Amino acid sequence: xxxxxxxxxxxxxxxxxxxxxxxxxxxxxxxxxxxxxxxxxxxxxxxxxxxxxxxxxxxxxxxxxxxxxxxxxxxxxxxxxxxxxxxxxxxxxxxxxxxxxxxxxxxxxxxxxxxxxxxxxxxxxxxxxxxxxxxxxxxxxxxxxxxxxxxxxxxxxxxxxxxxxxxxxxxxxxxxxxxxxxxxxxxxxxxxxxxxxxxxxxxxxxxxxxxxxxxxxxxxxxxxxxxxxxxxxxxxxxxxxxxxxxxxxxxxxxxxxxxxxxxxxxxxxxxxxxxxxxxxxxxxxxxxxxx
Amino acid sequence: xxxxxxxxxxxxxxxxxxxxxxxxxxxxxxxxxxxxxxxxxxxxxxxxxxxxxxxxxxxxxxxxxxxxxxxxxxxxxxxxxxxxxxxxxxxxxxxxxxxxxxxxxxxxxxxxxxxxxxxxxxxxxxxxxxxxxxxxxxxxxxxxxxxxxxxxxxxxxxxxxxxxxxxxxxxxxxxxxxxxxxxxxxxxxxxxxxxxxxxxxxxxxxxxxxxxxxxx
Numbered sequence: 001x002x003x004x005x006x007x008x009x010x011x012x013x014x015x016x017x018x019x020x021x022x023x024x025x026x027x028x029x030x031x032x033x034x035x036x037x038x039x040x041x042x043x044x045x046x047x048x049x050x051x052x053x054x055x056x057x058x059x060x061x062x063x064x065x066x067x068x069x070x071x072x073x074x075x076x077x078x079x080x081x082x083x084x085x086x087x088x089x090x091x092x093x094x095x096x097x098x099x100x101x102x103x104x105x106x107x108x109x110x111x112x113x114x115x116x117x118x119x120x121x122x123x124x125x126x127x128x129x130x131x132x133x134x135x136x137x138x139x140x141x142x143x144x145x146x147x148x149x150x151x152x153x154x155x156x157x158x159x160x161x162x163x164x165x166x167x168x169x170x171x172x173x174x175x176x177x178x179x180x181x182x183x184x185x186x187x188x189x190x191x192x193x194x195x196x197x198x199x200x201x202x203x204x205x206x207x208x209x210x211x212x213x214x215x216x217x218x219x220x221x222x223x224x225x226x227x228x229x230x231x232x233x234x235x236x237x238x239x240x241x242x243x244x245x246x247x248x249x250x251x252x253x254x255x256x257x258x259x260x261x262x263x264x265x266x267x268x269x270x271x272x273x274x275x276x277x278x279x280x281x282x283x284x285x286x287x288x289x290x291x
Numbered sequence: 292x293x294x295x296x297x298x299x300x301x302x303x304x305x306x307x308x309x310x311x312x313x314x315x316x317x318x319x320x321x322x323x324x325x326x327x328x329x330x331x332x333x334x335x336x337x338x339x340x341x342x343x344x345x346x347x348x349x350x351x352x353x354x355x356x357x358x359x360x361x362x363x364x365x366x367x368x369x370x371x372x373x374x375x376x377x378x379x380x381x382x383x384x385x386x387x388x389x390x391x392x393x394x395x396x397x398x399x400x401x402x403x404x405x406x407x408x409x410x411x412x413x414x415x416x417x418x419x420x421x422x423x424x425x426x427x428x429x430x431x432x433x434x435x436x437x438x439x440x441x442x443x444x445x446x447x448x449x450x451x452x453x454x455x456x457x458x459x460x461x462x463x464x465x466x467x468x469x470x471x472x473x474x475x476x477x478x479x480x481x482x483x484x485x486x487x488x489x490x491x492x493x494x495x496x497x498x499x500x501x502x503x504x505x506x507x
Binding site for chain 2: 101102103104105106109123125126128129130167170171172173175176185188189190191192196199200203204205
């Protein structure tokens with residue numbers, strides 16, 4: 001019994017130590033102490049309420065990943081903190097809600113969240129139901145293969161190797177965009193999460209995994225040399241912040257906030273997705289007009 | 292309902308893929324389930340033991356786990372087949388445990404005198420099963436077998452998350468995620484797809500039951 005207790009205490013110590021090592025001291029996001037918003041706007045409502053609900057991914061390394069600490073971490077999460085901070089909301093007062101790809105529009109429409117930052121590619125079909133602020137990041141689709149695979153150098157090579165299987169996630173933008181490069185639809189293997197694609201690539205069931213470069217880089221860095229990226233980015237995936245359709249004032253506020261906080265934005269990149277080897281430091285893209 | 296009507300072609304191809312998947316799983320699970328049921332009533336202790344162990348293990352494992360072992364376990368052992376194949380294999384293995392038990396209840400309903408009479412005229416165990424016991428067992432087992440198979444039709448949606456692609460589950464995902472349509476109409480469309488399969492299966496079962504009914 002005694003030994004067991006000792007072991008548990010030791011484990012707790014180690015855990016505490018590693019947690020402390022993770023939580024760096026300088027990753028505080030600035031929180032506005034005084035805010036003054038026109039009455040009736042979304043910002044005023046949120047500032048009055050004192051809390052904000054944000055939808056993000058819980059399973060996307062580097063962007064939004066829920067770890068052991070019960071709070072998601074990543075670039076999307078940091079961007080959300082910058083926006084919340086500008087409304088005077090500290091990060092303890094942010095409620096995080098998981099917004100998987102298939103429910104992002106729904107949670108915005110239903111009012112379950114105030115905004116969504118979740119590797120959310122801006123496209124016209126989605127704009128039918130919600131409004132996008134930003135973009136705040138330009139991702140691009142790329143290919144990941146096993147390190148010993150030399151026959152694929154870009155998306156054009158996929159059709160020349162009809163035996164090879166390409167893996168992506170059901171219903172994702174990349175899974176739709178890769179179709180034009182395939183010899184036939186049987187080449188495409190779809191799972192519900194990217195982890196399964198990485199497993200399938202590792203055990204040889206598929207030959208290529210495709211999605212946005214930043215997501216792939218997370219897998220490459222974890223794979224210890226087993227995977228590599230090939231070819232150039234062949235699409236442009238501007239990530240936007242999803243808000244209620246037609247809320248132009250909130251959209252403009254978010255765009256202004258990001259433009260004013262470019263330093264915080266870059267610092268946020270460095271301590272999240274930027275830590276992965278091979279990522280390029282982004283520039284804050286010019287925001288689209290709010291509509 | 293406009294997302295459904297605008298994407299009827301997508302739904303149709305999803306429906307066909309799901310139907311193909313279901314038909315293969317139906318045939319496979321009926322055959323394997325019958326074999327296992329025969330094991331469980333066989334005079335050979337080793338076969339009985341295997342049958343019981345199979346049912347105990349498979350029936351008590353969640354379907355998701357069985358499918359995981361198929362899709363990610365077998366490739367680790369060097370067995371590389373299509374995910375469509377793995378999905379069918381997983382669903383067949385899982386469903387056959389239930390088919391076996393439904394069928395065994397049918398076998399138990401055949402009076403012992405039938406098997407004894409068959410033995411008395413010199414039929415072997417295989418002949419007794421094939422010519423005397425199983426035909427009667429199937430008749431009384433049709434209602435539970437029907438329920439097991441209808442449950443399997445719906446379980447096939449789980450296999451959609453294991454790389455099959457293009458089935459009704461994936462169609463629903465594609466429409467809600469990439470194209471951003473609303474959940475309720477899209478999933479209503481998916482539900483209608485499954486209802487077409489399950490309701491017609493129910494009708495067919497009713498017909499079959501009436502056709503093979505025996506007066507006792």
